[in-house]
Amino acid sequence: MTKLKNDTLIRALLRQPTEYTPVWMMRQAGRYLAEYNQTRARAGNFLSLCKNPDFATEVTMQPLARFPLDAAILFSDILTIPDAMGLGLYFAEGEGPKFERPLREEWEIQALTVPDPNVHLRYVMDAVSQIRKTLDNQVPLIGFSGSPFTLACYMVEGCGGTDFRQIKTMLYQRPELLHHILNINAQSVTSYLNAQIESGAQAVMIFDTWGGALSHNAYQEFSLRYMSQILAGLKREHGGVRIPAVVFTKGGGLWLESIANSGCDAVGLDWTTDIGEARRRIGDKVALQGNLDPFVLFASPEVITAETEKILASYGNGSGHVFNLGHGISQFTPPESALTLVDAVHALSRKYHQ
Amino acid sequence: MTKLKNDTLIRALLRQPTEYTPVWMMRQAGRYLAEYNQTRARAGNFLSLCKNPDFATEVTMQPLARFPLDAAILFSDILTIPDAMGLGLYFAEGEGPKFERPLREEWEIQALTVPDPNVHLRYVMDAVSQIRKTLDNQVPLIGFSGSPFTLACYMVEGCGGTDFRQIKTMLYQRPELLHHILNINAQSVTSYLNAQIESGAQAVMIFDTWGGALSHNAYQEFSLRYMSQILAGLKREHGGVRIPAVVFTKGGGLWLESIANSGCDAVGLDWTTDIGEARRRIGDKVALQGNLDPFVLFASPEVITAETEKILASYGNGSGHVFNLGHGISQFTPPESALTLVDAVHALSRKYHQ
Numbered sequence: 238m239t240k241l242k243n244d245t246l247i248r249a250l251l252r253q254p255t256e257y258t259p260v261w262m263m264r265q266a267g268r269y270l271a272e273y274n275q276t277r278a279r280a281g282n283f284l285s286l287c288k289n290p291d292f293a294t295e296v297t298m299q300p301l302a303r304f305p306l307d308a309a310i311l312f313s314d315i316l317t318i319p320d321a322m323g324l325g326l327y328f329a330e331g332e333g334p335k336f337e338r339p340l341r342e343e344w345e346i347q348a349l350t351v352p353d354p355n356v357h358l359r360y361v362m363d364a365v366s367q368i369r370k371t372l373d374n375q376v377p378l379i380g381f382s383g384s385p386f387t388l389a390c391y392m393v394e395g396c397g398g399t400d401f402r403q404i405k406t407m408l409y410q411r412p413e414l415l416h417h418i419l420n421i422n423a424q425s426v427t428s429y430l431n432a433q434i435e436s437g438a439q440a441v442m443i444f445d446t447w448g449g450a451l452s453h454n455a456y457q458e459f460s461l462r463y464m465s466q467i468l469a470g471l472k473r474e475h476g477g478v479r480i481p482a483v484v485f486t487k488g489g490g491l492w493l494e495s496i497a498n499s500g501c502d503a504v505g506l507d508w509t510t511d512i513g514e515a516r517r518r519i520g521d522k523v524a525l526q527g528n529l530d531p532f533v534l535f536a537s538p539e540v541i542t543a544e545t546e547k548i549l550a551s552y553g554n555g556s557g558h559v560f561n562l563g564h565g566i567s568q569f570t571p572p573e574s575a576l577t578l579v580d581a582v583h584a585l586s587r588k589y590h591q
Numbered sequence: 592m593t594k595l596k597n598d599t600l601i602r603a604l605l606r607q608p609t610e611y612t613p614v615w616m617m618r619q620a621g622r623y624l625a626e627y628n629q630t631r632a633r634a635g636n637f638l639s640l641c642k643n644p645d646f647a648t649e650v651t652m653q654p655l656a657r658f659p660l661d662a663a664i665l666f667s668d669i670l671t672i673p674d675a676m677g678l679g680l681y682f683a684e685g686e687g688p689k690f691e692r693p694l695r696e697e698w699e700i701q702a703l704t705v706p707d708p709n710v711h712l713r714y715v716m717d718a719v720s721q722i723r724k725t726l727d728n729q730v731p732l733i734g735f736s737g738s739p740f741t742l743a744c745y746m747v748e749g750c751g752g753t754d755f756r757q758i759k760t761m762l763y764q765r766p767e768l769l770h771h772i773l774n775i776n777a778q779s780v781t782s783y784l785n786a787q788i789e790s791g792a793q794a795v796m797i798f799d800t801w802g803g804a805l806s807h808n809a810y811q812e813f814s815l816r817y818m819s820q821i822l823a824g825l826k827r828e829h830g831g832v833r834i835p836a837v838v839f840t841k842g843g844g845l846w847l848e849s850i851a852n853s854g855c856d857a858v859g860l861d862w863t864t865d866i867g868e869a870r871r872r873i874g875d876k877v878a879l880q881g882n883l884d885p886f887v888l889f890a891s892p893e894v895i896t897a898e899t900e901k902i903l904a905s906y907g908n909g910s911g912h913v914f915n916l917g918h919g920i921s922q923f924t925p926p927e928s929a930l931t932l933v934d935a936v937h938a939l940s941r942k943y944h945q
Binding site: 400401402405406408409410449451452453454455456488490491508509510511514530532533535536537540544547563567569 | 754755756759760762763764803805806807808809810842844845862863864865868884886887889890891894898901917921923
């Protein structure tokens with residue numbers, strides 16, 4: 238493999254010196270871009286978009302054509318693993334993801350098996366290879382997966398946006414059943430992310446979207462523990478190059494110290510945490526990624542620039558910061574706001590890297 | 592007024608010695624109780640239930656007849672103030688609260704006025720008086736209000752459960768408009784809670800349900816600041832008796848130190864915070880209220896008891912803890928689980944008060 242033309246993201250994730258703070262945006266390939274909606278219309282629906290490597294490559298590249306981003310992120314769904322397990326992922330019009338066969342019976346849980354990523358998730362690996370080829374080493378490609386607990390929420394509840402009653406009832410009443418699911422999920426995520434790395438992902442991120450719904454004790458036992466298990470099993474080097482791993486628990490600001498000890502290279506922050514305070518709490522043990530409130534992008538360029546500067550100043554001098562939103566970009570965001578943000582990060586951050 | 596027969600809650604909120612840890616449950620009068628659903632059916636709908644002091648008294652008393660709770664809490668809605676401002680609160684079948692006339696235009700915001708609680712919210716004051724009479728000093732009555740920011744979310748978005756796009760756009764782009772709304776709301780909440788205190792409320796609580804959706808800076812400026820303003824204007828004594836005030840920001844665990852400095856007597860905790868860690872962080876400055884995950888009540892009596900003991904042990908020895916759930920009780924909770932919880936708190940907590 239030839240060398241990355243822009244490896245700023247990788248260096249920042251490894252806390253090596255950079256000239257400026259790299260930036261990418263969670264859900265940067267998405268509905269706020271007209272060209273994304275056009276590709277999605279051609280694909281027919283969201284799942285066909287994910288499952289076709291040509292379409293997945295096309296939408297992954299779209300935001301890079303518009304904005305000078307420092308990373309691409311694989312376009313895929315968070316729920317590919319349970320779909321590969323046979324739960325039947327589908328999207329009802331205007332609703333979030335659902336499963337045709339959520340885990341309702343104990344025998345269904347006992348029958349779960351770890352999918353082979355190179356067979357059952359071949360389409361993802363093909364997308365990763367094709368995106369890498371198309372990127373031509375311009376910027377690194379980030380691979381990703383949902384966390385074991387977040388996947389389990391959807392698998393048990395059958396859909397998102399619930400009060401977590403079913404999975405929490407299992408957690409408190411039948412913890413051994415939930416541990417069984419989480420163990421299968423952790424093995425699945427490990428081999429899924431390792432296959433992405435072998436296919437060309439140059440950094441990986443674990444999205445723990447729902448870990449923040451747990452109590453402090455339950456978070457450690459049912460979410461973080463399994464992310465640590467994954468991190469211990471990940472290939473952290475490929476082709477002689479270090480592959481950084483990021484963990485992002487939405488709503489996990491109270492638990493940063495333990496997340497930083499999970500074995501990851503960087504911790505993702507949502508917008509509720511002060512990034513400077515986070516840096517003081519966990520020292521320079523890991524890099525930090527975040528954390529602008531995505532709704533700042535609905536304000537004027539002046540406000541976007543001022544809020545960006547606040548976060549850069551709060552982090553302060555030196556490397557180890559990857560700028561991002563604190564959550565996925567809203568589908569209603571004006572694309573020109575994203576450009577303002579990316580340009581502001583690049584221009585304003587240089588003074589912190591001298 | 593004669594003396595309370597059980598003033599354990601008041602003493603705990605003021606960090607005075609108690610014999611055991613008092614307990615009540617957020618939303619303790621609610622849909623998980625068959626008798627509540629019967630009263631609601633007689634009332635016709637939820638709003639008629641709130642607006643009729645006889646019905647409000649009846650449902651406020653219902654959980655006390657079942658469980659040996661240490662407090663009653665006024666049965667009312669969080670959105671009575673904006674309704675009194677003329678926004679037209681209504682509940683569509685099977686959905687949350689909505690407003691007929693949300694704040695869409697600048698002139699609507701400029702035209703907002705502070706309602707007179709003894710006129711426009713007379714039905715709440717009548718309910719407070721009637722509940723106090725019915726309680727006959729058995730346990731204290733807690734009055735409450737939504738926080739200025741939480742009220743503003745509903746007033747601007749028009750309903751709950753949104754992504755906060757409209758209010759956050761205002762916050763970042765037209766902060767002076769949002770400050771105007773929040774200032775009116777803070778004045779309204781102050782006079783509303785003071786009227787509840789004059790009508791007989793023996794403690795008050797501010798529910799900041801949505802403050803946790805803000806960034807750390809925005810929380811200080813747009814939510815906590817206005818709660819501090821209210822606390823500075825509250826009558827803290829009535830009839831020679833101290834009236835404790837509790838502030839509860841759901842998702843506010845990162846900001847406990849500043850909440851504890853707001854002028855409140857106690858800080859409510861959701862279930863994501865370790866209560867022992869919270870006590871170490873803020874010392875004995877204020878009391879703490881919380882914080883069992885409401886979904887523990889879907890487990891067996893053994894698990895409920897064990898999880899209750901964990902929280903009591905984490906808080907440790909001495910007064911200053913009011914046991915509660917970390918959020919409102921779920922409508923699907925088996926009522927016998929609530930009894931298990933209340934009994935467990937009373938039985939297990941005595942050893943921490945010797």
